[in-house]
Amino acid sequence: MPEIVSDEQWLEARRELLAKEKAFTKQRDELARARRALPWREVAKPYRFETEDGVKTLAELFGGRGQLIVYHFMFGPDWDEGCPSCSLLSDHADPAVVHLAARDVAFWAVSRAPLEKLTTFRERMGWSFPWASSHESDFNLDFRVSFPGHADAAAPVEYNYGLNTFPSDEGPGASVFRLGEDGRVFHTYSTYARGLDLLIGAYNWLDLTPKGRDEDELPFTMAWVRHHDRYEPKAKLVTLGE
Numbered sequence: 001m002p003e004i005v006s007d008e009q010w011l012e013a014r015r016e017l018l019a020k021e022k023a024f025t026k027q028r029d030e031l032a033r034a035r036r037a038l039p040w041r042e043v044a045k046p047y048r049f050e051t052e053d054g055v056k057t058l059a060e061l062f063g064g065r066g067q068l069i070v071y072h073f074m075f076g077p078d079w080d081e082g083c084p085s086c087s088l089l090s091d092h093a094d095p096a097v098v099h100l101a102a103r104d105v106a107f108w109a110v111s112r113a114p115l116e117k118l119t120t121f122r123e124r125m126g127w128s129f130p131w132a133s134s135h136e137s138d139f140n141l142d143f144r145v146s147f148p149g150h151a152d153a154a155a156p157v158e159y160n161y162g163l164n165t166f167p168s169d170e171g172p173g174a175s176v177f178r179l180g181e182d183g184r185v186f187h188t189y190s191t192y193a194r195g196l197d198l199l200i201g202a203y204n205w206l207d208l209t210p211k212g213r214d215e216d217e218l219p220f221t222m223a224w225v226r227h228h229d230r231y232e233p234k235a236k237l238v239t240l241g242e
Contacts, residue, residue, distance in 0.1 A: 059179060
């Protein structure tokens with residue numbers, strides 16, 4: 001139990017925290033400006049993706065828009081279903097796609113699994129965003145989100161801009177691209193690991209609660225996450241003092 005205080009003491013403490021929250025908001029705005037100011041690099045390799053509308057190039061994924069966000073969804077070629085943590089993020093991304101489109105942004109999920117597996121799993125999850133298979137290209141390897149043959153979780157792989165241990169042969173990430181007027185494609189940004197936190201609305205809600213994310217005692221941070229059709233129908237009610 002935390003300290004119990006009077007109304008006046010609570011308001012004083014809350015105003016002190018509000019000042020820190022406002023400072024953080026300004027810092028986040030500045031970080032966003034710095035992110036937008038990053039230099040670009042041209043994507044010269046002719047990647048090909050299998051989609052429900054046939055084979056497409058990276059430029060064709062823009063679909064007439066000037067900006068593209070690719071979510072690197074963890075779904076390996078031999079997997080039976082997509083990653084639960086990536087599914088949690090996708091539960092939040094799916095309803096945002098229509099709003100992104102209104103701001104000149106196309107959204108695609110991309111995975112190495114065959115297209116049939118992707119569309120079957122998407123139907124099960126009830127999502128509608130477009131999903132492409134990169135199985136026949138080096139896209140996932142070049143953007144450092146797939147590590148074929150990686151079987152030793154203690155062995156480092158190049159992920160999140162350095163050598164890091166990783167427990168899987170697939171990793172999550174998000175990459176952003178800009179389409180030039182001349183048709184050239186530019187890579188403007190990629191983020192991985194906890195850089196994806198802000199894209200998960202449930203985490204932001206949990207951060208408002210007294211228990212927070214409540215992950216310290218778990219074997220790994222997202223061990224509690226399930227596909228949304230696999231949670232228990234009724235959560236156990238916990239009362240103070242238990």
